[in-house]
Amino acid sequence: xxxxxxxxxxxxxxxxxxxxxxxxQNMNHEYMSWYRQDPGLGLRQIYYSMNVEVTDKGDVPExxxxxxxxxxxxxxxxxxxxxxxxxxYFCASSLGASGRNEQFFGPGTRLTVL
Amino acid sequence: TQLLEQSPQFLSIQEGENLxxxxxxxxxxxxxxxxxxEPGEGPVLLVTVVTGGEVKKLKRLTxxxxxxxxxxxxxxxxxxxxDTGLYLCAGPPEYGNKLVFGAGTILRVKS
Numbered sequence: 001x002x003x004x005x006x007x008x009x010x011x012x013x014x015x016x017x018x019x020x021x022x023x024x025q026n027m028n029h030e031y032m033s034w035y036r037q038d039p040g041l042g043l044r045q046i047y048y049s050m051n052v053e054v055t056d057k058g059d060v061p062e063x064x065x066x067x068x069x070x071x072x073x074x075x076x077x078x079x080x081x082x083x084x085x086x087x088x089y090f091c092a093s094s095l096g097a098s099g100r101n102e103q104f105f106g107p108g109t110r111l112t113v114l
Numbered sequence: 115t116q117l118l119e120q121s122p123q124f125l126s127i128q129e130g131e132n133l134x135x136x137x138x139x140x141x142x143x144x145x146x147x148x149x150x151x152e153p154g155e156g157p158v159l160l161v162t163v164v165t166g167g168e169v170k171k172l173k174r175l176t177x178x179x180x181x182x183x184x185x186x187x188x189x190x191x192x193x194x195x196x197d198t199g200l201y202l203c204a205g206p207p208e209y210g211n212k213l214v215f216g217a218g219t220i221l222r223v224k225s
Contacts, residue, residue, distance in 0.1 A: 099206025107154070
């Protein structure tokens with residue numbers, strides 16, 4: 001089954017404790033991205049990757065890091081989480097970078113930073 | 115300020131009623147997508163409209179792209195409880211490639 005998986009689905013942590021949210025897709029998609037979703041603000045792009053070893057900042061990259069060592073995986077790293085990073089996070093993949101391509105989303109990771 | 119403004123933000127209706135959700139911008143978009151997101155899940159694509167004035171139908175859902183490609187609407191006929199969810203519009207501005215999202219419309223259909 002074609003899908004994007006994220007882990008964990010729920011995470012409660014404390015300020016400053018490094019964490020990683022994993023993302024994996026099995027559709028051989030080149031383009032992957034991370035979004036955060038906050039009430040009233042919709043989905044905002046954090047980082048994206050056009051292909052292996054190619055990553056770039058989205059609209060709200062501060063406080064986040066990513067890596068793309070393999071085509072299928074695109075982990076999101078919070079080196080020192082802060083309460084303002086409490087949010088619902090989605091990983092997405094698509095065939096290419098064009099905004100016309102369908103985005104396939106993972107199920108989301110709800111992060112709470114105390 | 116959102117590049118794509120959706121209205122209404124929240125809609126609660128009875129089963130069988132009709133409704134329209136709007137997605138507006140002051141910018142031109144080369145295409146617009148509509149996604150539906152159910153609680154606990156990621157958004158799922160419903161449709162992509164590409165040509166100004168284009169109308170697409172998906173069972174009881176009708177999507178329209180404005181002639182000037184600055185707005186879009188989603189009309190649901192005879193809404194059912196299964197239509198409940200968050201509806202998001204998204205698209206790449208004409209002079210850009212990145213997908214931008216509206217804040218969404220929360221639809222609740224009561225039986």
